[in-house]
Amino acid sequence: MKVALMLTCINDALFPDTGKAVVRLLRRLGVDVDFPTAQTCCGQPMINTGYLDEAVPVVRQWVSAFEGYDAIVVPSGSCAGAVRHQHGLVARRAGDPALERAVTETGPRAYELTEFLVDVLGVEDVGAYFPHRVTYHPTCHSLRMLGVGDRPARLLSHVRGIRLVELPAAEECCGFGGTFAVKNAETSVSMGSDKVRHARDTGAEVLVAGDNSCLMHLGGLLSREHAGMRVMHLAEVLASTEAS
Structure with a gap:
């Protein structure tokens, strides 16, 4: 292939x-x-x-x-x-x-x-190791346009050492939306703040998603709040191993 x-x-x-x-x-x-x-x-x-x-x-x-x-x-x-x-x-x-x-x-x-x-590839266990408390945000396009469903959660559930906690109101938009964040900044920030509050409520160390555009938006809000929570793309978690 x-x-x-x-x-x-x-x-x-x-x-x-x-x-x-x-x-x-x-x-x-x-x-x-x-x-x-x-x-x-x-x-x-x-x-x-x-x-x-x-x-x-x-x-x-x-x-x-x-x-x-x-x-x-x-x-x-x-x-x-x-x-x-x-x-x-x-x-x-x-x-x-x-x-x-x-x-x-x-x-x-x-x-x-x-x-x-x-x-x-037909795999769910990719051999990853990531010993952290993690919550996952399903981004709008992956959720609604592509219908990826529970594939990300299934992959994360097989990561060794991970503590995966559910994100409240997970299916709500984070507010980024590309140019929406520019044209409707106040609404975008308000939506992002709701998402960040839900993420912080989980007590997770890491907020994970499959789109860096959304993570850039949420990471900026978390940084300004000095939340002590980092953001990571799903690929980086799945690529992690004990050796790394």
Whole structure:
């Protein structure tokens, strides 16, 4: 199976350790993963803001970078959701049958990380060790657009040493929402503060999620509150071992 890593823009620019963690994890599981250097943004920021015409060349570039792969692993529910559900909108808007065909072929091969681990590789115990009290926030796109369900919880439950505690009101949005946080800052902060309060109520040391965009928002709020709780991408927890 030919597998590629779609790192995502925010991970490439701000959270490169997440990408490194995905590579370590997949190699530990016997997967030889490629990193196509031609990859750029998936176009989600433009699409969400209504700039579908401007997103057309971005989607073309994405398809070109990832064509020929059997699976594309994405450590982000929002970006995986954009590829699977929004690229088709852009291609139809462009009126380009060739792009529509390419999107139809390539999009379904994009898997959010937990989907790839559980559904494609068929594993739930990835050999991780993380001796900390952890609570998990299911991000909106992974929960509602992709329907990842309990896959992340199943993977975390097999991590050795972990103490996984349920997050109250877990399915509520954290308030980030990409440009929503910019256009509606006060509402975004209020929603994030609710999520942070619930996380602190668990007594967890670490707040984990599958999207660094949400963790950036929540981590900033936790930092300003001097909460003593850190945030980590799920991939980094699953990549951890006793040796590390």
